[in-house]
Amino acid sequence: MNSRLAPGVSMSYHEGMAERERPLRGMDIIHDSRSNKGTGFTREERRNLGLRGLLPYQISSQELQAQRVMENFRRKENNMERYIFLRSLEERNERLFFRVLMDNIRELLPIVYTPTVGQACQQFANIFRHAKGFYITPEDKGHIRDILNNWPVEDVRIIVVTDGERILGLGDLGANGMGIPIGKLSLYTAAGGIDPLRCMPVMLDVGTDNTELLNDPLYMGWPHARLRGREYQSLVEEFVFSVQDKYPKALIQFEDFATPNAYHHLKRFRQAVLSFNDDIQGTAAVAVAGLKAALRISGTPLRDLRVMFLGAGSAATGMAHLLTRALMEAGLSEGEARKQVQFVDEHGLLISSRKDLTPQNIEYSVDSEARDFVSAIREFEPHAIIGATGVPGTFSREVVESMAAVQQRPIIFALSNPTDRAECSAAQAYEWSSGRAIFASGSPFQPLEYEGKRFEPAQGNNVYIFPGVGLGAISVAASRISDSMFLAAADALAARVKQEQLERGSIFPPLTELRNISLDIAEAVALKAYEQNLARYPHPDDLRELIQGVMYDPSY
Numbered sequence: 102m103n104s105r106l107a108p109g110v111s112m113s114y115h116e117g118m119a120e121r122e123r124p125l126r127g128m129d130i131i132h133d134s135r136s137n138k139g140t141g142f143t144r145e146e147r148r149n150l151g152l153r154g155l156l157p158y159q160i161s162s163q164e165l166q167a168q169r170v171m172e173n174f175r176r177k178e179n180n181m182e183r184y185i186f187l188r189s190l191e192e193r194n195e196r197l198f199f200r201v202l203m204d205n206i207r208e209l210l211p212i213v214y215t216p217t218v219g220q221a222c223q224q225f226a227n228i229f230r231h232a233k234g235f236y237i238t239p240e241d242k243g244h245i246r247d248i249l250n251n252w253p254v255e256d257v258r259i260i261v262v263t264d265g266e267r268i269l270g271l272g273d274l275g276a277n278g279m280g281i282p283i284g285k286l287s288l289y290t291a292a293g294g295i296d297p298l299r300c301m302p303v304m305l306d307v308g309t310d311n312t313e314l315l316n317d318p319l320y321m322g323w324p325h326a327r328l329r330g331r332e333y334q335s336l337v338e339e340f341v342f343s344v345q346d347k348y349p350k351a352l353i354q355f356e357d358f359a360t361p362n363a364y365h366h367l368k369r370f371r372q373a374v375l376s377f378n379d380d381i382q383g384t385a386a387v388a389v390a391g392l393k394a395a396l397r398i399s400g401t402p403l404r405d406l407r408v409m410f411l412g413a414g415s416a417a418t419g420m421a422h423l424l425t426r427a428l429m430e431a432g433l434s435e436g437e438a439r440k441q442v443q444f445v446d447e448h449g450l451l452i453s454s455r456k457d458l459t460p461q462n463i464e465y466s467v468d469s470e471a472r473d474f475v476s477a478i479r480e481f482e483p484h485a486i487i488g489a490t491g492v493p494g495t496f497s498r499e500v501v502e503s504m505a506a507v508q509q510r511p512i513i514f515a516l517s518n519p520t521d522r523a524e525c526s527a528a529q530a531y532e533w534s535s536g537r538a539i540f541a542s543g544s545p546f547q548p549l550e551y552e553g554k555r556f557e558p559a560q561g562n563n564v565y566i567f568p569g570v571g572l573g574a575i576s577v578a579a580s581r582i583s584d585s586m587f588l589a590a591a592d593a594l595a596a597r598v599k600q601e602q603l604e605r606g607s608i609f610p611p612l613t614e615l616r617n618i619s620l621d622i623a624e625a626v627a628l629k630a631y632e633q634n635l636a637r638y639p640h641p642d643d644l645r646e647l648i649q650g651v652m653y654d655p656s657y
């Protein structure tokens with residue numbers, strides 16, 4: 102048991118959580134999305150809360166309201182309309198929004214998350230209705246701790262922060278990237294059971310180098326070129342330390358930073374602050390889980406697995422790092438494990454003589470005559486290729502055919518988001534490999550038939566990981582997040598894949614199980630925290646029950 106408590110960290114999850122009471126009545130309660138039930142208010146509530154006359158006569162159950170919402174949702178003409186509709190619902194009636202999201206996660210995930218959230222970021226100014234989240238600009242330098250007091254919640258537990266420089270595979274979207282922290286936090290609640298009151302989306306709006314946005318009079322962000330260098334770093338530091346001061350129990354998830362900054366922040370804060378980088382570490386765990394499940398289909402032992410990454414940025418190098426750890430757990434030395442991982446980027450195979458290697462990928466560089474992707478595949482004969490380039494079409498027919506020539510069951514993960522950035526589509530992977538590919542993609546592809554056989558392509562996305570990691574970490578007040586926690590998360594995810602799913606080619610469990618998956622992951626992460634002496638709350642009698650007990654329920 103470890104009861105080292107940081108200043109401001111109490112002994113249990115719920116302690117210190119009470120927010121200032123705001124007795125609401127009448128129209129105020131209807132305009133407060135957290136309290137509002139719309140037509141769900143009972144006769145008695147209507148009498149006691151001054152609501153008589155303010156609502157139509159009929160009282161609807163939450164189930165009936167949800168049915169009404171889904172009918173309206175399905176009548177919308179396109180996904181952007183659906184996105185706007187759902188976000189407006191959240192602004193009116195938060196519990197109904199989460200009820201609907203949780204009960205229809207398969208149908209709604211592509212709207213609140215990738216691919217539609219990418220489009221929503223691109224059109225952020227055009228669809229803007231209502232400010233949500235917290236914006237920090239360079240003009241707030243020296244005042245961040247003060248302005249955090251403007252946030253109306255006393256006890257925040259999860260913060261997702263971006264600076265908008267690498268939004269999915271869409272590049273620098275400046276302050277429009279706020280759609281991503283908002284979307285990720287909706288999933289923290291729907292999948293990870295974190296009370297939305299405890300969630301805070303943050304945009305570090307340090308400008309943008311996207312000239313189209315800078316020239317757009319509708320752009321709503323800080324209209325300057327990106328802050329860089331020391332000034333940028335010191336703004337990020339001020340933000341992190343202000344958060345620690347105001348919200349000492351909060352986990353900070355860094356999201357969609359450009360690679361050099363992503364690694365800089367990870368290195369700077371990972372030991373001292375409860376934080377992680379989702380693109381580097383969350384993606385890594387989902388990939389390791391997917392590979393482990395895929396190996397159950399191909400029959401290849403983990404210690405023999407060879408993987409070639411296309412792209413050598415934050416997502417790919419994060420995956421390589423955790424995969425190396427997994428291979429070491431399977432009995433290889435670090436050197437042996439690294440030899441089983443290779444990278445190809447825009448300029449070809451990462452060979453030792455290249456001058457553009459980074460600290461994250463240099464250890465994987467090789468001596469080889471091969472240069473381009475296809476000849477590197479022929480030489481290395483990887484069991485898996487994993488794309489994290491943000492560039493569509495990079496898994497060409499020749500690439501997939503080469504994989505099918507060297508492996509009976511080639512593993513092909515096209516992880517770039519949104520859908521139109523995927524390295525190849527599910528249909529292409531199956532067709533070009535004569536139905537032999539074991540496929541996953543970052544954004545969803547519909548089930549399909551190839552030569553009379555039905556395939557259900559899996560979605561290899563960090564949404565399977567971050568809600569559970571966050572839930573586990575804050576349930577025990579972890580002091581930091583370790584690599585071992587991500588390996589534990591990967592194992593918990595892989596363990597949920599059933600044989601019958603593998604037979605349909607699906608290497609991740611159904612998204613409808615996200616809440617239970619997150620609970621399993623949270624338990625595994627929390628156990629790891631106790632094992633590694635990183636938990637700051639005393640060990641409970643029943644860890645799973647404790648975690649389950651803190652999970653948000655949107656029912657009235």
Ligand SMILES: NC(=O)C1=CN([C@@H]2O[C@H](COP(=O)(O)OP(=O)(O)OC[C@H]3O[C@@H](n4cnc5c(N)ncnc54)[C@H](OP(=O)(O)O)[C@@H]3O)[C@@H](O)[C@H]2O)C=CC1
Pocket residue numbers: 267268269270271359360379380381384387411412413414415416417445446447448488489490491492495516517518519522542543544561562563564
């Ligand atoms: N499925 C999931 O859960 C996740 C998916 N992703 C996706 O991964 C993608 C990459 O993210 P991230 O790693 O942060 O981005 P980066 O920009 O850091 O990395 C992209 C990498 O791809 C390389 N690249 C670019 N063009 C090509 C090309 N034509 N052929 C080969 N390599 C190329 C780049 O090389 P260079 O630097 O030389 O340009 C760079 O190494 C994004 O689309 C993102 O949506 C990210 C996180 C999670």
Ligand SMILES: CC(=O)C(=O)O
Pocket residue numbers: 215268269270357379380517518543562563564
């Ligand atoms: C999924 C995700 O985190 C990304 O594409 O950046």
Ligand SMILES: [Mg+2]
Pocket residue numbers: 269356357379380
């Ligand atoms: Mg991301």
